[in-house]
Amino acid sequence: MKKVYSALTVTILITLASGCVNSGRSRLDIWHDIKAAELIGRQQIEQPKVRTAGINIYLLQISSDKLTKLQNIIHQTTALPIEYSSSDAFWANGFAGCGGGKNDWRKINEFLSDSQFKTEKSVSLYAVENIAEDVIVTETSQPVSILYRSEPAAIAGIGLEAGRFALRLTAKPVIGLRGVYKLDIRPVYKVGGGKTGDTGGEFVFDAAAMNVQVRPGQFILLGPASTKNLSNNMQTIGDLMFWPKKSEKVITLYLIACNLIKEPL
DSSP, rough: OOOOOOOOOOOOOEEEEEEEEETOOOOOOSSSSOOHHHHSSSSOOOOOOOEEEEEEEEEEEGGGGHHHHHHHHHHHHHOOOOEEEEHHHHTTEEEEEEEEOOOHHHHHHHHHTTTOOEEEEEEEEEEEETTEEEEEEEEEEEEEEEEEETTEEEEEEEOOOEEEEEEEEEEEOOOSSSEEEEEEEEEEEEEEOTTTTTTOOOHHHHHHHGEEEEEETTTEEEEEEOOOOOOOOOOOOOHHHOOOOTOSSSHHHHHHHEEEOOOOO
């Protein structure tokens, strides 16, 4: 598995697994015709013995004055049911999420184009079922204090050393179905800077986890559930993951798109 990083603004058409969405304002190509070999650096691929999935993750940035409209779109996008470890804890920790397909993407793509979004980073990975993949999304250069809602309902303050936030993605099989998997997504804080030999530990925010059953051509969008807490003493996980450092004017969104599923023989 190879991860590819970029920090470019892309301006290309969208091609879904089931067809093309052709719009003059389309700027984000999340389902172009990617073959499995391209996702792992054009290396030779053996026929897998287990289900594997091609997944693209995009970090998108928009102006914070679009937050209300973004939240309305997320609430209205219900094509893919989301299962939460705890829906109350998910929202209390600062997360809002939705999932959809081609028809839902038209509306979201129009919103992003009108919002003059920027692609901060993109990651492509080739995930093996039941093997967790951590995608680093942001980092902190100083210790942080987090107000964390856990389950059963309890709120606690957690102090963590400088480190990195990641989205932990695990593609799990759906018994009896082919061409589909259940994508488990949960935020993780990894202490330290990720250098060789750095094993500072990690904290998995299980109460803020979600999972969605997806097929090629479908997506999950994550955004903030509320405006940023301006207090530097205590912030939610969402404050730290969706609002870039030293800025209340920019929001980071996480778009996770399924490109392909390769089934074992």
